[in-house]
Amino acid sequence: xxxxxxxxxxxxxxxxxxxxxxxxxxxxxxxxxxxxxxxxxxxxxxxxxxxxxxxxxxxxxxxxxxxxxxxxxxxxxxxxxxxxxxxxxxxxxxxxxxxxxxxxxxxxxxxxxxxxxxxxxxxxxxxxxxxxxxxxxxxxxxxxxxxxxxxxxxxxxxxxxxxxxxxxxxxxxxxxxxxxxxxxxxxxxxxxxxxxxxxxxxxxxxxxxxxxxxxxxxxxxxxxxxxxxxxxxxxxxxxxxxxxxxxxxxxxxxxxxxxxxxxx
Numbered sequence: 001x002x003x004x005x006x007x008x009x010x011x012x013x014x015x016x017x018x019x020x021x022x023x024x025x026x027x028x029x030x031x032x033x034x035x036x037x038x039x040x041x042x043x044x045x046x047x048x049x050x051x052x053x054x055x056x057x058x059x060x061x062x063x064x065x066x067x068x069x070x071x072x073x074x075x076x077x078x079x080x081x082x083x084x085x086x087x088x089x090x091x092x093x094x095x096x097x098x099x100x101x102x103x104x105x106x107x108x109x110x111x112x113x114x115x116x117x118x119x120x121x122x123x124x125x126x127x128x129x130x131x132x133x134x135x136x137x138x139x140x141x142x143x144x145x146x147x148x149x150x151x152x153x154x155x156x157x158x159x160x161x162x163x164x165x166x167x168x169x170x171x172x173x174x175x176x177x178x179x180x181x182x183x184x185x186x187x188x189x190x191x192x193x194x195x196x197x198x199x200x201x202x203x204x205x206x207x208x209x210x211x212x213x214x215x216x217x218x219x220x221x222x223x224x225x226x227x228x229x230x231x232x233x234x235x236x237x238x239x240x241x242x243x244x245x246x247x248x249x250x251x252x253x254x255x256x257x258x259x260x261x262x263x264x
Contacts, residue, residue, distance in 0.1 A: 024066035027227065029056060030086035033071035034163045037188040038251045039092050051251040055109060056090045058243050059218075062234035074163070075141040078102055081221055088227065089219035092182065094143045096213040104222055106231040108215025110256045114144065116202045117186050117195075118178035119171070126180075126203035131156040134177035137167035144180045147211045172198040180205065184256070 035041055039052035048069065060067035067088075072080045077093070080086045081103055095105045116126035116136075124130035132155040138145040140160040148158050159176055161167040167179040172194045179186070183204065189195040205212075218231045238244045239257070248256055 024064055026066040026068060027087035028070040028085070029060075029067045030070050030072045030077045030080055030089045031091040032074035032077065032163075034074070035165060036092065036185055038184065051247065051256075052090065052092060054247045054250075055238075055244065058238045058247060059090075059109070059231060059234040062237040062241075062243075063230040065230065074139070078219065081219055084221070087220070087224075088231070092185075092216050093219055094213040095215055095217045096143060096146075097210060098146070099213075099219070102222070103219045104224065104228055105217035105219055106228055107235055108217050108257075109235050111215035111258060112256060113183045114147065114180065114205045114212060115183035115186050116178050116180045116205060117171070117190060117199050118202045119174065119198060120200050122177060124178075124202055126205050128152055128155040130202070131178065135159055135175075137161055137170055137176040137179040139164045139167060139181065142181075143212050144182075147205060147208060148180055150211060151205070151208070168195070178202060184252075 031040065033042075033048075036052075037050060039050050040048060041050040042048050053069075056067065056069070070086050072086060074091070077086075077089050077091060078099070081089055089103075093099070095108060099105070116131075118124065118134075122134075124134065128151060131152050134156045136148055136152055136156045137159050138148045138161070140162060145158070145160055148156070152158065156178075159167075159170075161170070164179070164181050164185060167176070167181070168189045170176045171179050186201075190199060190201065220228050220231070235244075244257070
């Protein structure tokens with residue numbers, strides 16, 4: 001077997017490699033098979049790459065785990081973990097108190113701010129006052145959906161999407177006024193031809209750690225302390241060895257490990 005990541009389905013090939021490990025523990029790592037650049041990207045041949053794919057691979061290698069990257073729709077990830085269809089989730093999932101009622105988390109492995117973007121021809125900011133009368137798109141079952149409902153629902157109409165890409169495309173088409181998501185993912189959209197033409201950054205939302213959480217971690221089943229501890233040790237290991245920084249420098253010109261509030 002190969003240490004690192006393998007795609008469970010033949011149609012979803014992952015271009016990562018590792019040396020053979022005769023007794024490596026095999027675990028299934030769940031992810032939502034949708035483009036979420038720069039964290040998850042898929043090339044024309046179907047191979048998955050991106051910062052989070054590389055970091056997950058590095059964590060698995062450090063922990064001496066044989067990880068099988070297993071595609072599961074986003075809103076099915078936690079149910080799949082609880083029913084043992086997968087053993088861990090590494091898919092930009094924020095550590096929140098609500099989710100911790102159902103699953104456990106590793107230590108964080110990144111943390112970035114939450115942003116709102118909108119149409120260039122509209123001037124507003126990422127506040128209830130700024131979003132008053134707007135239609136705000138968010139991805140279903142994310143911290144952004146929870147945050148928008150808590151902070152913006154009295155001012156804006158909240159529209160939910162199965163994927164962030166669907167929200168981005170509706171924003172570009174003028175069907176919504178704004179969308180809220182992780183700032184890094186939205187920045188990637190703003191760099192695209194579509195994003196450049198339609199939209200700009202409206203600002204960052206006010207902190208709310210109860211909803212947004214302290215960062216992104218690997219989800220594990222309740223009580224699976226052995227796997228949780230292996231992943232925690234591996235996160236510390238790749239940061240100490242410089243592997244984390246080596247991978248991150250290929251994608252970012254800042255320290256993605258820090259930040260206020262973030263992700264999904």
